Amino acid sequence: MRTFKTESKKLLDLMINSIYTNREIFLRELVSNASDAIDKLYLKSLTDSSMGLDQANLAINVAFDKDARTITVSDNGIGMTEAELEENLGTIAHSGSEAFKEANAEAQGDAVDIIGRFGVGFYSAFMVAKEVSVVTRAWGADECFRWTSDGVEGYEIEPVAADDPAWRDSCGTSIVLTLKDDTEDASYDEFLSEWKLRELIRRYSNYVRYPVQMLVTKSREKERPADAGDDYKPEWEDYTELETVNSMTPIWKKRASEVTDEEYAEFYKSTFHDWADPARTFSLHAEGTLEYDALMFIPGQAPFDLYSRDYEKGLELYSSNVLIMEKCADLLPDYYNFVRGVVDSADVSLNISRETLQQTRQLQAMARRIEKKITGELEAMRDDDREAYEKFFENFGRGLKYGIYSSYGMKADELAGLLLFWSARDQKMVTLREYVAAMPSGQKAIYYAAGDDRDRLSKMPVVQAVLDRGFDVLLCTQDVDEFCFQAMREFTAKGLPKAYADDAAREAAEKAAADGAEPEVEDRTVELRNVTSGDLDLASDDEKKAAEEATKANEGLFGAMKDALGEKVEKVAVSTRLSADGAPAVITSEGPLSLEMEKVLASGPEAEHAPKAVRVLEVNAAHPVFEKLRAAQEAGDEDKVALYAGLLYNQALLVEGILPEDPVAFASQVCELM
Structure with a gap:
């Protein structure tokens, strides 16, 4: 017995047990080696016309014998001499294919594609085999040799006699794997089935350029006997047929x-x-x-x-x-x-x-x-x-939004243009660029409302207040929306038609365009604003002045309402976003955490430690309810002021889709008022 070159035991053990983790790839490696062998023969035929090689007959054959527990992979490629067996299989990690590929780099093209690279693929066979036998005959050689090893100590190389059943009449290589016995931890019998071998070939080697053939079992109806009567029932028989099981052309x-x-x-x-x-x-x-x-x-x-x-x-x-x-x-x-x-x-x-x-x-x-x-x-x-895109976005849009959030906004330039949101004004899905392009002059931000229901969002007083001013609102109903916008902070719509400061500039640009000049475009960057957050700065100077006066005139009332609500709100203030026929009060937030973000975080695994939004109760000073509040304050009825403050606060929470902290107490307050 010849011993492996290099540190055979350690290196071979590494090849078999460490480099490869999935034992079923042994067949992929052997088929790839067979493909390389055929490629080498074909490349040789390109420079030696006397070979008379028929490319149509080049193929790889895979067979198994369940009784003998063997799997055989054969090819009619270039084969190996005794010296090549010694060099290629006796020296671990020596790749004959890699050396051939380097030596013939200029001669290769689309017709030849050597797969091998490291020379370790062959040894993956020992993951499933207790013995491997390689019978090979080189092109033009009269001798045939057998290489045999158990993958432990070494190997043997011997000539194959002409009367030996393993003798090859033509060049090529046959690799016979004798499978290991089954153990409690591993079953090797699974590889001794037509179905399993076909499945492995199709998964890993489906696009090897040469046919991978197997004898497959098929069924056919027997020929009807001539003397069969009317009660004859068709009979079926199994037969085997050589079939190409790979597709070859990717x-x-x-x-x-x-x-x-x-x-x-x-x-x-x-x-x-x-x-x-x-x-x-x-x-x-x-x-x-x-x-x-x-x-x-x-x-x-x-x-x-x-x-x-x-x-x-x-x-x-x-x-x-x-x-x-x-x-x-x-x-x-x-x-x-x-x-x-x-x-x-x-x-x-x-x-x-x-x-x-x-x-x-x-x-x-x-x-x-x-x-x-x-x-x-x-x-x-x-x-x-x-x-089609809207359907795609319905299926996969959440992931795009999460990509912006998880990258802390770094991927906004690539992904923001792909996002779609529901337009409360246009009643359809729009991109952020389409939103910005349709913004009227004077609009300073992209306005959005976040919640779990589009219909409820559209009816919210804060949304209606923005719509009433002629500005669109995006209705966002996925839990990631608010986080996505917080990560973005702003959006740049690129290549929009230029907005001119005055009519003269616009008319000059239109005249230039009529004369053949390219229309001017510009990039427009706008902030993203939640309609429930802070001061949206939508009020006119007169509205702001009126709010300041109302706040100053009713400091005592707002102080009493704040005392009644305690830590539930940061402050009570006059709203500049609500009209006279709007809601009596709304809940808004200050700082980066919105009410919707608070709801999402509260539903997560760390709900107990979830942060709270800084809430502000904004009161509509033009609403009849405000007069009731003032009357109670002027009459010194502290209980009624506290009652009204609690009712307004809980009512505003319900509009936001948030349940009152004490629903029973809220119901009692309503009954008391009735």
């Missing part, structure tokens, strides 16, 4: 003009196990220092577990048409976690084996380009097919 390598929408949809549904067609399909082909192909899909519906902790994002990553990772999370940002697809590149940096990916600038460059492509496709969908 759909992402084809030109878009060669693939129909139906074929893309079928690939998407079968690959990613979705019953609905994708909402959008797009591809990316990069050339230069880093070459790769990508085919991506935006699902037509959100998976049920999209927002659960168990959901895994990522694109399928292939290297030279061989599946490396089923979900490469590093290729997608979290806010695009819904995108499905494949990326294929021979240039990705693998770490020792095809199972481990290095974190490199190459991967980062691919991720940036993919992110930019996804953003561009979403923008195109938003502009060209609004109905």
Whole structure:
């Protein structure tokens, strides 16, 4: 027995038990090696026309014997001599394919794609096999050799006699794995089935460029006997047939003009196990220092577990048409976690084996380009097919908003333009840019209201007050909306028609445009304001003056109301946002924490420690109720003032969708008033 070169025991144990963690990839590695062997033979035929190689006959064969507990992977590639067996399989981590690839780099092209790289893939066979036998015959050689090892101490190389059943009549290699016995912790019998082997080939090696063939069992109806009577019942029989079980040509390598929408949809549904067609399909082909192909899909519906902790994002990553990772999370940002697809590149940096990916600038460059492509496709969908985009946003918009919030607003420039919100004025979904473009002169901010119900929000006094002034309000009903806007703080609408300070400037610009000049555009940055927060600065000078006078004239009343409400409010003030026929009072907040944010935080896991909004009770001095308050204060009826203050406060809370702290006491107060 010959011993392995290098520190055989330690290194081989590392190869088998540490580098690879998923034992089922052994078949992927052996099929990839077989593909390389055929590629080498084909490349040789390109420079030696006397070989007379028939490319149509090049194939890889996979078979199993359940009784003998063996799996055989055969190819009719270039084969190996005794010296090559010694060099390639006797020296661990020596890659014959890698050396061949470097030596023949200029001769390779689209027709040849050597997969191997590190020379450790072959040893993955020992994860499932207690013995591996390699029978090979090199091109042009008369001798056939067998390499045998148990993967522990060493190996043997011996010639194969012509009368040996293992003798090969032509060049190529056959690898026979004798599987390990089952244990309590591991079952190896699962690999001794037609279904399992076909499933592994289709998952990992479906796009290897050569046919991977297997004898598969099929069923057919027996021929009806000539003398069969009317009561004859059809009989069926099983038979085996050699079948190609891989697709060979990746759909992402084809030109878009060669693939129909139906074929893309079928690939998407079968690959990613979705019953609905994708909402959008797009591809990316990069050339230069880093070459790769990508085919991506935006699902037509959100998976049920999209927002659960168990959901895994990522694109399928292939290297030279061989599946490396089923979900490469590093290729997608979290806010695009819904995108499905494949990326294929021979240039990705693998770490020792095809199972481990290095974190490199190459991967980062691919991720940036993919992110930019996804953003561009979403923008195109938003502009060209609004109905489809609104459906997409209904499914996945929450993730885009969370992307802005989780990045502390750093991703707002990329994502804010993709957001949609319900316009209270226009009664439809609008983008932030559309909102800003429709703002009347004099409007200083984007106004929004956050809550859990659109209909309730539209009826809120603070919303109506803004609408009455001719300004639109965005109605936000997702719990992440308020946090998203707080992270953004402002929005810049780019490329809007320029707003002119006076009629003369506008007329001059219109004349210039009529003479052929390009219309002037500008970027407009506006603040985002919650209609329940602080002073919106919507009041006229006269309204502000009237509020100041009312506040000064009723300091005693407001002080008594504040004393009655205690720590529930920071202060009681005259509202400048409510009209005479509006609500008698509203609850607003001061500082960064709004009432809606308080509600969301209070429903979370840290509800006991959730912060509270700084509440302000704004009273409508033009409402008849205010006169009742003044009358009670002037009459010295402190109990009635306290009663009215509590009723107004709890009523304002209900309008905000917040239950009074003591609903029973509130009901009693209403009954007392009645």
